[in-house]
Amino acid sequence: MQGWLKGRGSADETIRHLLGKLLADGVVDGLLVSLRTPDARNAVPTLVRDAALLERAVPLAPVLPVNAGMALGRITASGALGRVGAVMRNCELRTAVELSKVKQVVLDDVLFIGVDCLGTYRVEDYARMVGEGLDPVVSALAVARQGRVEPLDGFAFRSACTMCERPIPGEGESYAPHIAFGLLGVESTERLWVSVRDDRLTEVLGVEPAEEPEARIAAVQTLVAARTAERDRRLTEFSERAHNPLALLAEFSTCIRCQNCMVTCPICYCKECIFRTEVFDHPSPRYWDWAERKGGVRLPSDTLLFHVTRMLHMAHACVGCGMCSDSCPVSIPVADIFRAVGQRVQESFGYVPGRDPDEEMIIATFREDELGEMGK
């Protein structure tokens, strides 16, 4: 069911009002939503049980300090004490779907509330904007109203966002959020565009059914096409750049082995990652042996192995949220690399990360009648 809801000011204010209503009516027992920190320089995913706190909610805050899909795991994986309404952008929703397949998120307890993603900024950029008295939500909505997604003058979106071809919840996915608020091409103070998955919610929210406005359809198409083109350009660029082992080594030559990409990656969920064990802490004499054989050995060793292993373990399920690139202190375009590698694996198995919770992860399953050409 799609249609309009009565506006209560800007989309931001209307959504905040509706979140309060969902909590007050007992549709959900808690909300996972971004709240302004007390200093207002950040907006962080917060489990809210007291509706009074919602006045600090910024459901459209264009910042991604952590992937909320990962946060959702914290509050559902080992037993949610009620139903949580999770306000998420689409990359976070895809994360939640992927994590549900490996039992790190329990979807039964979640009511997803999707919002059109109008782009996000790096945490430090967001803090600077707020410090300078700018309101990134107001400006994002003003542009979205005209069917566009653009960063504020003098700022740039996070790198992953600029090649995100899936910014609209439910659009092209088999799994739509229970409620999806639409902004692109339709934002106004009088009314709010919404897609709702079940009749009860239609009633609770008071949806007035309507056909999707042409302006919105066109705006979504234009955005998705532009992002897809940018994605293809960058992934091709990587493939052409790192086409041989030495070029590949060059991609990671500046890596300082902080493992931030692994820590911030929501898909890299293993509690005990092999790189946090002693498996590759070799006895000292081994390093001397290697140094003798090769003339020398870079320390710490296994830098390329670390990245290739992550590619083998998680790139097939990469949702493209870009947390890895954000957290890299030496600006390696980790997300571009992982998306480029992941895309090839995903395509060969017809797998789209985050599209459908019932689709099994590539490495979690097999078919007897596949890959017959392999092995002899």
Place this chain on the structure above:
Amino acid sequence: MTDFEPRIVAFLCNWCASTAADLAGTSRIQYPPNVRVIRLMCSGQLDPIYVAKAVLEGADGVLIGGCHPGDCHYQSGNFKARRRVAILQQVLGQLGLEPERVWLRWISASEGQYFADTVTEMVETIRELGPAPLRGQWSI
């Protein structure tokens, strides 16, 4: 490249491929001594990280041997291995790391001759390919 002797790391499952290697030995079948065997309980036990480690450390080839499809001692381990190797080869291919150096073969416990033939064929093929691209690279 006449003096190049390929070094091949073989991950063989306990129940089929490594038993076949034993059979090749007890049957006195001759095959090139270029292979270093690591026995696993099942090909499905092989985390691709160890194949990647071998490839990046300069192994000229990696052979993964398991039971024929349908014959896995643990029912489905070899099917899991097949997917993992498929993913591994795609990733290596994407990175320019020569996936043709990683072989997956189904070798039953009675196929001692086939094991020897496989090793022979692999050694010759890799001799043609030349040394692994990252062999001797200190900065990996």
